[in-house]
Amino acid sequence: MTKRLYYEDSYLKEFRAKVLKKIKIDNRLAVVLDETAFYPTSGGQPYDKGVIQDVPVVEVVEEGDEIIHILKEELKEKINSEVVGKIDWKRRFDHMQQHLGQHILSGALMKLWGVETVSFHLGEEVCTLDIAKEKLTEEEAKKAEECTNEIIFDNRPVKCYFVEGEEELERSNLRKVPEKTGKIRIIEVEDFDLSACGGTHCQATGEVGMIKITKWEKRGEKIRLEFICGRRAWKDYFWKN
Structure with missing residues (x-):
């Protein structure tokens, strides 16, 4: 072990x-x-x-x-x-920024329209997020990005802890109830999002830096979003301007 x-x-x-x-x-x-x-x-x-x-x-x-x-x-x-x-700290911190950024974006989508996250992939250049929504307008994408960045700029504390048992999970009010049972690790963005997750995350939302939704497309009954956070988002802004 x-x-x-x-x-x-x-x-x-x-x-x-x-x-x-x-x-x-x-x-x-x-x-x-x-x-x-x-x-x-x-x-x-x-x-x-x-x-x-x-x-x-x-x-x-x-x-x-x-x-x-x-x-x-x-x-x-x-x-x-x-x-x-x-x-390799540069790689680790990049992953922490992208992963926490995803939690905040997923939380924003849930709060704005009750949209659930289906899956997430952290790629070498971009991250993808599949969401249970049949259509996403440019205005909605901007709204989701704005809401996510507001939480980032608030620099809210992020806590990681474990809960165990069905009653504890129910009291936790998670954005999405995990399929596995037993000891579950929780990532909490203060007054915004609670998610079960085993990944690495920043200790405050401000460390994500910023988020940019770069693309989205329809995939069957879902929408796939592409986004970047932190240094990746800064580099994208730098090269485009």
């Missing part, structure tokens, strides 16, 4: 851990640690990159209760040895 340090602190850039296993995944060298700050691909959010003892981590996946770090080359340290892991 791997303890997930990013649940406790999304800002943790460096950590020490013990090597539990040295394995191969699809003929690629990998290690399992007793605890890690590396986020695995999950919930629409890509994996973290970085190094373990200066060996590049090229992918991170989860299998059951273990997190597997796939490496560029073999780690010299043996089983039970202590190693130091370092996160």
Whole structure:
């Protein structure tokens, strides 16, 4: 079992851990640690990159209760040895901005029109959000973007915590009730949004910087939005102006 340090602190850039296993995944060298700050691909959010003892981590996946770090080359340290892991902070913080931006945008869509989020994907260049709405006008897109940016500019606190049991979940008044049961991690944007999520997030909405909806199109009975946050949105503005 791997303890997930990013649940406790999304800002943790460096950590020490013990090597539990040295394995191969699809003929690629990998290690399992007793605890890690590396986020695995999950919930629409890509994996973290970085190094373990200066060996590049090229992918991170989860299998059951273990997190597997796939490496560029073999780690010299043996089983039970202590190693130091370092996160690629620029990549991690970008993912935190995009993911929290998605929560705020989804919250805005729910509050404005009662529109549910169907799925989310955090891409290398843009993020996509599929919503249960058959049509989205330019005026509505502007309204959703404006509402989202207002929450960002308010710099509201963001809390991460766990709840357990059906009664606790019902009292939480989540935007969308999760399918899984048991211990559920909650992301709370103060006085705005409550969502179940295992991803990494900023500690205040202001750190998202800004959001820009760049495109939307009809996909069956849904609408797919493309959006960017933070440094990505700033770069988009810079190059277009």
